[in-house]
Amino acid sequence: MIAFGSPPAAVGGSAGAQDYPRAVNGVNVNRDETALERATVDSIGPGIVDCALYAEGTRQGGQVPLDVAWETARDAGDGFVWIGLYEPTTEQFEAVSTEFGLHPLAVEDAVNAHQRAKLEIYGDIAFAVFKTVRYVDPEELIEVGEVMVFLGPKFVVTVRHGKAGSLASVRRQLEANPDMLRAGPSAVLHAVVDHIVDGYGTAAEGLGNDIDDAEFSVFDSARARDDQVTERLYTLKREVLEFRRAVRPLAEPLGRIVRGDVPQVDPRTIEYFRDVEDHLLRAAEHADWFAELLTGTLGANMAQIQSRENADMRKITAWVAIASANTLIVGIYGQNFVYMPELQWKYGYPLMLTLMLVISVCMYRGFKRNHWF
Template structure:
């Protein structure tokens, strides 16, 4: 099987198994600290036996053999705990600060021989019904330090576990044999594939809102609230996706010593997928603007229709009001007051005029 086939297979397997969680409650799984998910040494793409749980021992073991590297995974480490890791791998202080405190803009920066990448992870929040307060997109972060013989991943958030991705990569030692850059590519591909999945799910919500806006039975106030909420959630997704485009393009086109040449070519595939997601998000944003404008236009039309009805009824009511106002004046000399047919005649005239007005307003669409 070709390398590109293996890369896509790893990504597909990761998507199918990402619901699995790494158990950190057992002491044997986290002997290095509360934030450490795993620490594994790979040599020629094959996982080596346990080194006793010491990060220092794992690094020594990886550097002792050519073609080996260590992959250290952490989840929301503290400053004190991560300081030792930073000293061990010689990580730049600025990158260390970003990795510990999170809430960073997606980027890929190089510090000497070390690449530091920040990826925003996203997941779709399932909901039975979209409301004006529904959470649609939840975000987290993955920071990746890639060096000549190590990969350090720092994850923030409730989702985005890399356990299934690690297992799937281990099933393809020919990829891991390419070194840390293969792990960086797999993570980037994994994150961007999540963008595609979430974007497709958000499209269903937008389609539902669009259908409801043009439905005569939909409450107008609810449509406006849901549209605004979707725009807010889409903005959060946009902040995660759009800033990553330029860094991915640079890593796919600019030669770097820490990125294998064969692996670098496959970053272009990831960049293409990201471009598709970016275009989709921009289209969704424009569509939501159009839906909101259509909703506001419908509200305006409905208000105009109500005003026309009120005006028409006011004109009809004005006829008996005027006649009654005339006959309500206390004049002694009014010929019709003592006429036998005066009262029924006035009622007949009022009814006739009101019916004529009602018919004309109805014909013109005012009632």
Template sequence: MHAVIVDSAIYRDGRRTEGPDDLSDALGEARATGDAFLWVGLHEPTEDEFELVSSEFGLHPLAVEDALTAHQRPKLEVYDDSLFMVVKPVVYEPEHDTVATGELMIFLGDSFVVTVRHGEGAPLTAVRKRLEAEPDVLRHGPTAVMYALCDAAVDHYVDVAGELQTDLEELETEVFAPNGSTKNTAARIYTFKRQVLEFRRATGPLAQPVNRLAGAAGVPFVHDQSRPFFRDVSDHLTRVNEQVEGLDRLLSDILSAHLAQMGVRQNDDMRKISAWAAMAAVPTMVAGIYGMNFDHMPELKWAWAYPTVVLLMAGAVLGLYRLFKRRGWL
């Protein structure tokens, strides 16, 4: 069981204190003092490993099932004895220009916080260290942990959105370059659009839970004084969602412009091919006529017939070339 518990501690008056190893004793100690709470962090627990935690903290079976199954949308659910929230942290991988998402489940109740991490994108270690360096924030109890986790995830969203914006500008410059290569460009745009879609699945659904935490109606187990902080998170998230929507629209426009550009280039190629085929058709026709095995043909006995026909064909080709050149076909 201890292998999946990444960290566990009791926070009393904003300070970390090491509690009993037994979760039931630790939770009882935190509740006995009244100004403390227990924070347990787990990483990808199995059903058997999580059963002890869920029974000790009285977590709802449906929330436990979601935490174990993962692959959940960001959401906020209120149960009788706890609050369950799902956040999808996002990490940008610059070596592959891809977006990787993790999952973070937060159980919040009376004097306890249980976090379950899936994947590598959750910023739990950094958040815990930052909170432990700010005891004034930790004094607000479990709500401070939920706020800090949401705030850290949204801050990562802002960074990832900036990286995607930079990559999109580079792709846009390459697509519209005068001599830019069109090889696999449509595939690259489509792959980029998939990355934006993956990012959007993490940021879009989170808006409703954060707005609910910031709303005037209030949420059980969440202090009313925390609403301004969640409003700040909501503002940042709104800005990220607007930026993601802009990226998606711009990608669609770039793809449409690229396809139109490809059509123009294909028309130019067809005009060039048609022009060269027309120039080749004239001498082919004349040579074909004079290649027929007939005795009675014009100019067959004339001494200057051959150079005259050759000059005629060259003149016809030259005339067609100049005509197509003026029209921009060549």
């Protein structure tokens, strides 16, 4: 979304980037970042995907043990440590929370997940929760995950839940930009939020394409009678609401950062957060628009269904009326009275059949003229 400074032509040009393994336990980095995180989860410490020390805008070495990284970061002038975790248990997170003095309530939220997007301040540590979104196009489903960020003076801890929003690429891209890394933990917070909001835009694009197709199918006579059209519209409406629940709550914490109400955020990065806020507001507007569009499309679809049902009822009523007229004549002549008109006339039977046919034709033409057929 934003380019900070002038990054090198390739990620490998940043210091420490050569320490990233191309494959870990047989898992290709570019093919499956989530699988990579699981493969490396025990290489540094229980539940820790990566632990890196940064100073003067560059990564110092490769993966560093947690206690060594923290001690070195405290002694370095502008150094900080970034620890990444993926779906840690309480026991796995205990070492991190103890090392950095994280608040127990924030730790509980980070481990259990299922939180709304929010930003809380615990002393000199900021704790933020962000919802990640991934749109699975073939199934037309929204997958929602979470990323929690602990932001301290010399450290940043990211905790990720769910398949969406892998941060491996965020770390590589940020390491390719030493100018921004010099801003410290705030640079990591921005890169994470920027990546998440970019995911909102990608999901909105996929949702928009499918909603347009569903709207077209409602007014397409060849597909309008398909019962799956209504089911698809309801499914998309549910996914849009899920998308909106993920996007909308982020506006408040991001607004606090942009206004400078979070002292843990470096003032030099606020202008970049403002750009992310603009993208977030656009994604939220898309979510609102999608919800309104689907509501109107569902209304049009239900109106078409009701119109077709009314047309079917008119046809049934018309045929019943035609049959009733003939039934009336047949019923009268089936009473077996002795004195009835034309009973002794040899043309009486053909006459009644002709009369019934004429009545049926006249009624049919009258109903058709009034668009009942």
